[in-house]
Amino acid sequence: xxxxxxxxxxxxxxxxxxxxxxxxxxxxxxxxxxxxxxxxxxxxxxxxxxxxxxxxxxxxxxxxxxxxxxxxxxxxxxxxxxxxxxxxxxxxxxxxxxxxxxxxxxxxxxxxxxxxxxxxxxxxxxxxxxxxxxxxxxxxxxxxxxxxxxxxxxxxxxxxxxxxxxxxxxxxxxxxxxxxxxxxxxxxxxxxxxxxxxxxxxxxxxxxxxxxxxxxxxxxxxxxxxxxxxxxxxxxxxxxxxx
Amino acid sequence: xxxxxxxxxxxxxxxxxxxxxxxxxxxxxxxxxxxxxxxxxxxxxxxxxxxxxxxxxxxxxxxxxxxxxxxxxxxxxxxxxxxxxxxxxxxxxxxxxxxxxxxxxxxxxxxxxxxxxxxxxxxxxxxxxxxxxxxx
Numbered sequence: 001x002x003x004x005x006x007x008x009x010x011x012x013x014x015x016x017x018x019x020x021x022x023x024x025x026x027x028x029x030x031x032x033x034x035x036x037x038x039x040x041x042x043x044x045x046x047x048x049x050x051x052x053x054x055x056x057x058x059x060x061x062x063x064x065x066x067x068x069x070x071x072x073x074x075x076x077x078x079x080x081x082x083x084x085x086x087x088x089x090x091x092x093x094x095x096x097x098x099x100x101x102x103x104x105x106x107x108x109x110x111x112x113x114x115x116x117x118x119x120x121x122x123x124x125x126x127x128x129x130x131x132x133x134x135x136x137x138x139x140x141x142x143x144x145x146x147x148x149x150x151x152x153x154x155x156x157x158x159x160x161x162x163x164x165x166x167x168x169x170x171x172x173x174x175x176x177x178x179x180x181x182x183x184x185x186x187x188x189x190x191x192x193x194x195x196x197x198x199x200x201x202x203x204x205x206x207x208x209x210x211x212x213x214x215x216x217x218x219x220x221x222x223x224x225x226x227x228x229x230x231x232x233x234x235x236x237x238x239x240x241x242x243x
Numbered sequence: 244x245x246x247x248x249x250x251x252x253x254x255x256x257x258x259x260x261x262x263x264x265x266x267x268x269x270x271x272x273x274x275x276x277x278x279x280x281x282x283x284x285x286x287x288x289x290x291x292x293x294x295x296x297x298x299x300x301x302x303x304x305x306x307x308x309x310x311x312x313x314x315x316x317x318x319x320x321x322x323x324x325x326x327x328x329x330x331x332x333x334x335x336x337x338x339x340x341x342x343x344x345x346x347x348x349x350x351x352x353x354x355x356x357x358x359x360x361x362x363x364x365x366x367x368x369x370x371x372x373x374x375x376x377x378x379x
Binding site for chain 1 (some may be wrong): 249341
């Protein structure tokens, strides 16, 4: 028996687990996950991008370590969100792990995270379809939120993820078409096209599409994402309300 | 302090397991890898404190600390704990109380290199497992 796997399952059993995923890297999963957690007071954000660890950077928590008490890992908190990340275990250094190490890290983080009454639990997934995805599937019945950009390069990867999820009996709850357009004096410019493939994919699985703009000001909020009130946050908030 | 959260997880998991089967637990054998540097006396003290009013109330916890065998997937070198101890010692010195393998021993390849080729691509059985449960 693996007690950490069992306890991780038990701790997540009665909570909604929203997994922000893509398959593709660089599409804005971590920003969407952070804004999704911020959109719902009482949320927790679990960073399962074990090698990327973007969540602490977005919230300005880099280098801070989790305290570990008698009941588990104490969260790092910012903007009312409880953040759990491997970055809070290893500090400011790289993480390189074979699959079994990733599995152990996912299970331990979810088993020991002191979630309290947090609900929902938003999970920031890594790019790719590796061990973290399998491990989350072992632990929790999650609600997938897919993030894509209008680029065809993004679509191909997201399509494979959607196909895998369908085989697992999971339907994406929403598709965020990120970096879709630029607002130019009230009119929308779509520099990468309209993302028709991604829209068709969303339609085929019955998931609503939420189109998020490129907002250059977002860069100023890296390190204080909890203070960001711009248009991307509005889109993500609407997405979360619809889950 | 992590020994308490581990003991809590163990008691909660096994209590539910025993409840589902309608049994009481008499003995639990927990196997932990030595790089976790878990304090066995704190772990058993925590277990004994937390098991009260559960289906483990009369249970004894035996902790087996095992020294893993390692294999480098890059060069194929196989080695024992003694060839890793110096690296573990430096890591403990660097992190102190926050020693990361205490919480997640499977993180070992992030911190430890193959003593022969220097690769982090190291294979070992590092999980915390229940080896045996005796019931009544």
